[in-house]
Structures are given as C-alpha cells and as structure tokens.
Amino acid sequence: MPMQEAVHNQLLDSVPDGVFTVDTEWRVTFFNRAAEQITGIPRREALGRPCCEVFRASICESACALKQALTTRRTVANKVVYIVNALGERIPISISTAPLKDANGKIIGGVESFRDLRLVNELRKEAEQQDSFSDIIGRSAAMRQLFDLLPAVAESDSTVLLEGSSGTGKELFARALHELSGRKSKRFVAINCGALPDTLLESELFGYKAGAFTNARKDKPGRFALAEGGTMLLDEIGDISPAMQTRLLRVLQERVYEPLGGVEPVRCNVRVIAATNKSLGALVKEGRFREDLYYRVHVVRIELPSLRERREDIPLLIDHFVTRFNRLRGRDVAGLSDGALARLMEYDFPGNVRELENIIEHAFVLCRRGLIETAHLPPPLRDGESGVASRLPAGLTLKAMEKLLLRDALRRTQGNRAAAARELGIDVSTLFRKIKAFGLKASPRGKAK
Amino acid sequence: MVSAPGFGVTVAIPICQERISPVLDTAARLLLVIRRRGREVTRREVVLVPSSTEAAARSMAELKVDVLLCAAVSEPLLRALEERGVCVRAHLCGEVEAVLRAYCARRLAREEFRMPGCWGRGSHGGHCGRKASRPGKSGCKSNSSPRSS
Numbered sequence: 001m002p003m004q005e006a007v008h009n010q011l012l013d014s015v016p017d018g019v020f021t022v023d024t025e026w027r028v029t030f031f032n033r034a035a036e037q038i039t040g041i042p043r044r045e046a047l048g049r050p051c052c053e054v055f056r057a058s059i060c061e062s063a064c065a066l067k068q069a070l071t072t073r074r075t076v077a078n079k080v081v082y083i084v085n086a087l088g089e090r091i092p093i094s095i096s097t098a099p100l101k102d103a104n105g106k107i108i109g110g111v112e113s114f115r116d117l118r119l120v121n122e123l124r125k126e127a128e129q130q131d132s133f134s135d136i137i138g139r140s141a142a143m144r145q146l147f148d149l150l151p152a153v154a155e156s157d158s159t160v161l162l163e164g165s166s167g168t169g170k171e172l173f174a175r176a177l178h179e180l181s182g183r184k185s186k187r188f189v190a191i192n193c194g195a196l197p198d199t200l201l202e203s204e205l206f207g208y209k210a211g212a213f214t215n216a217r218k219d220k221p222g223r224f225a226l227a228e229g230g231t232m233l234l235d236e237i238g239d240i241s242p243a244m245q246t247r248l249l250r251v252l253q254e255r256v257y258e259p260l261g262g263v264e265p266v267r268c269n270v271r272v273i274a275a276t277n278k279s280l281g282a283l284v285k286e287g288r289f290r291e292d293l294y295y296r297v298h299v300v301r302i303e304l305p306s307l308r309e310r311r312e313d314i315p316l317l318i319d320h321f322v323t324r325f326n327r328l329r330g331r332d333v334a335g336l337s338d339g340a341l342a343r344l345m346e347y348d349f350p351g352n353v354r355e356l357e358n359i360i361e362h363a364f365v366l367c368r369r370g371l372i373e374t375a376h377l378p379p380p381l382r383d384g385e386s387g388v389a390s391r392l393p394a395g396l397t398l399k400a401m402e403k404l405l406l407r408d409a410l411r412r413t414q415g416n417r418a419a420a421a422r423e424l425g426i427d428v429s430t431l432f433r434k435i436k437a438f439g440l441k442a443s444p445r446g447k448a449k
Numbered sequence: 450m451v452s453a454p455g456f457g458v459t460v461a462i463p464i465c466q467e468r469i470s471p472v473l474d475t476a477a478r479l480l481l482v483i484r485r486r487g488r489e490v491t492r493r494e495v496v497l498v499p500s501s502t503e504a505a506a507r508s509m510a511e512l513k514v515d516v517l518l519c520a521a522v523s524e525p526l527l528r529a530l531e532e533r534g535v536c537v538r539a540h541l542c543g544e545v546e547a548v549l550r551a552y553c554a555r556r557l558a559r560e561e562f563r564m565p566g567c568w569g570r571g572s573h574g575g576h577c578g579r580k581a582s583r584p585g586k587s588g589c590k591s592n593s594s595p596r597s598s
Contacts (some may be wrong), residue, residue, distance in 0.1 A: 041566030050567050051540045056521040060471045084472055086566040088524035330501045368499075371488035 021411055022051045023109045038116050040086030056084045066110040067160045069097040080334035094115040134176035136169060139321050141309035153300050154180035161297045162275040164304025169351030178231040183271055185438040186230030189223045194236030198244055203260050212261025213386040224257060224268050238276035238283055245290045252296040307349040317353060337371040343381050403438045457485035461514040461523055464545050472521040506530045518548055542566040
C-alpha cells in the first residue's frame, strides 16, 4: 500500500463517522472503522461486495444516494435514512455522498459518509429532559419561572387560577399541579364549564338524586364526588352564568354542595383549579363575574404565556411533536427544513401550542420521510409570507415601519397596551410615548388608527 | 389464493433488479413461487406497498407465504413474520434464480449466497447470531425443506 494511501486510511479510521467508497460497479473499495462499528460488518467481509449488501439502507432499492451523486455529479448532503445492521436493528443515520474523480475529472466511484443518529438522539433526549417539566415543554425564561413556581404551588393545596389564551396548555399545567401534589393518588377530573348549559353543568358537577327530574331513575354522582380527595379543573370558568357562580362560591367557601334533588348537603374535599382564557379581573370590572368568587379562585394566579411570547420554545416544541408523530405513525420524519422552520418562527400562532401541534400533524399527512418542507405546511403558511415584516411595503422609512409594527401589535392585542408592550419587548411607558408621538389611537376594541 | 395448504409450498423472495432485495423492510416487489412435489407449479409477482411492520407481516401471511428467502430484515419484522408462521431464511444474497435453485437443492449455506457480516459466528440458518426461527412456533423446519415438495 503506498505511504500516502496508508495515511489516508489511518485518518479515515480515526473519524467518528462511517465512511466507505465504491467503484463504478458499486463494489466496496474502502470501509473505515466507524463503518464497521455502525453496520456491525467487518471490513474484510465488506470489501469487494456490492454496497447495498453491506450498507442495507432503507433507500438502497428506491433512491440510492450514491447513484444520485454519481449520476448528477453533485454532492448529496445530510439525507436521513435508516440501515438494518448485522443484528437486525434499525439504525437511524444521516448520510452524505459525493462522486470520486481521478486527475482528469473522470468518475471512478463514489464516497459515502454516515453518522449514527442514535447518539445525537440520546443527547437530544437528555437535553429535552432538562427542557421539560411534567410533560410541559419549554426552555424560555417565562417557562422556567413557571417550572420553578409549580412545585411550591402544587404543595400548597390552595385554589389556583390559570389564565392564558386558548392552546397555551392550561389543562397540562393543571394536571402537573395535581401530579406534583399530595392528591396525586386520587383522581384528576376536568370539566369544561363553557361547553355545557347551566342545568346540565349543575347535574354534571354536583350529581343528582333519583327522582330529581324525569328519567332520573337512580342517583348519579357528580364530578365533585368523582374527584373526592383529588383535584378538579373548572375550565373556562369565565363563561359560567351568575346563578352557577353563586353555587360554586358556596362549594369553595363552605366545602359543601347539594346534589340536584337532594336535601342533605354533601361535604367535599376537592382542590379546585380554575382556568380561563379571559381576564377574570376585567370580567369583574364589567360586572359579569362575582367579585367574591373571583377572590375565592384568585388565591394563586398563574398566567400562561402565549407561544409568540416565548418564540425560543418553538424549535423545542417542533422536535417534541415530530418525535411524537413519528412514534405514533411509525414514520421517520427527520424534522423541519430551514425554510419551514423560518416560516414557523415568524408566525404569530393565535392558537398557540395547540395550533403548532396541528400544523405538524398536517405536515405529517403530506410528508412521509425526510424533512418537512414549506410545501408540507398548511396553506396560509405555505402560500404567503406570514410575518409582519414581510407584509410591510417596500421603501418604508424606519419610523414608518415602527409605526406599522406598533399599530399591528395593538390590533392583535385588541388595544391592550400592556400586552402590546410585552409583545414588542418594550416598556409600557415607552409604548405610551411612542403612541403619542406617532399619533396612534388605541381604542378598547383594538382598532388602532 | 396462492397455495392450497397441504398441496405445496409458497416460497417468497423480495426482488430488486433480478437479485434479492437488500432490505426486506423496504422491498417493493415480491416474487411468489409455488412448488409441489419438488417442481415449480406457478409463480407470480406482487407489489409491496410501504407499510408498518405489523401490516407488512400481515400481508405476507395473507399471501400464504410458507418460506421467505430474504437479505437483511429488521428484528421487529422478523419476529412479526415468525409469529405469523412464516419461515424466514434471512441474510441471503445473489441472483433470484440462483438462490431459488440453491434453495431447492438445499445449498443455501454456500458462501456465494451469504450476506457479509452475518455468518461465521456460530449461527445457523442466516440469523446472524440473532435468535433462530423456532420450529414449533414458526413452522420452519430445521432444514427448511419445502413441505410436500
């Protein structure tokens, strides 16, 4: 073996990625040490054999990357596939291929390098464990503050009010509070108060006695009875009627309730977590929510940030959903392309994490393997530019652009200046100053002019 | 129906360009050969639709495959096939007709039909040190000879 070749081989043996070369007949001419370890095939058995019999990749038959590189004379980079190793294990790998040319530029074969993604996945899992708390994903400052708060709140047994827009994970937080509390051996019961009419909500919450109404042939326990000793989530509490508010107030104050048609009060030991996507404080001011009930549920208040307020969590959440859908659907989607990720990073997500989950689920319908591209995203994200900046007309001055962004934020937050300032990352007083300077008017209904 | 039980054996080979397909899990075509009393009675080719491991094993069983001659196969698919009574002879390579002839002549153990890396570790039947087919469960006879052939 010539000296130079021996050095090359030693060099390639020292790299952690698998590397092999083929001649124009697709026979293996070089197979490095990492390739032996990843495939489980000794070099002496690999050399001289057709590469597909050695490599056994999911694309060998249908879309050989080496063939593609040799045909197009171009490099193929970071294609995610799997191989079946000598032990029959499916190993996820990322491959890159390139043609090999002689001094005259004539193709004499190809080279393929591949990386075992199991190690990458393990590292990612470790990182994910640090970036989640009881199934809640996030590494942003806002989420970390909440993660720090949760154990103490869970332990306290106090009534909790969770406020946050739709899709921010109120039920997930309520479950986490239950799981972290001393009540975790008992049941967690959730009910959406906004989805039921008053009479039905009352019988659902408190149950009824036989004969309470037509067709009530036997006693039926309510959700409070089911949650005895455990935790009850009253979701969309801002939507309940004044009459229902009065009944709930009694439960929270005296820890007793009466089933429909019952005469004897029933004692209950249930921790209540209330959740709403509205501002209960504002509802109280408008006279639509009882002040005394508000203070009963407002013992500990946790405000959940919207996804646009924690954009740095978007890639993490995407990874989480891609992994989940891969597992659920037996797919090997590798993630999002840079273009698709950029599109999502600049999107506002009015439906928050739930909307992001739906977007990934939609993409999984169209993308079976490889990377999710922009074309796999739902139409509004696929067709047009979604960010505010991309909608700005060309040739604007910085001042005009700032005015447009302010107006846009105020419109989106429906005139809520504190929320708009938070979204823009500036102080409320700065926002006020700028509104005045630009002559913007933010009406309560959010029609910034 | 491909074969009538008791009257012959259905041998299946995933094929790719006249050779055994390198990975059964992603094979696109399957050759079905029905042999009776040592002779080939009929053969046909079916298209394999990409599907989950369970669905792939189920469709093989529905095709009444008795013996499957293949190259690389993932452990979950191998297990699923064996659970459905398919006798799997894995880690084979070469041209389809030559492999079929070797199978009939019980010469599959020859060097030329062995995939690299999976033989010579004291394993038998091309199972690469992996758990061999259990005769009682899979119906795979010890020498994998065709039934009633």
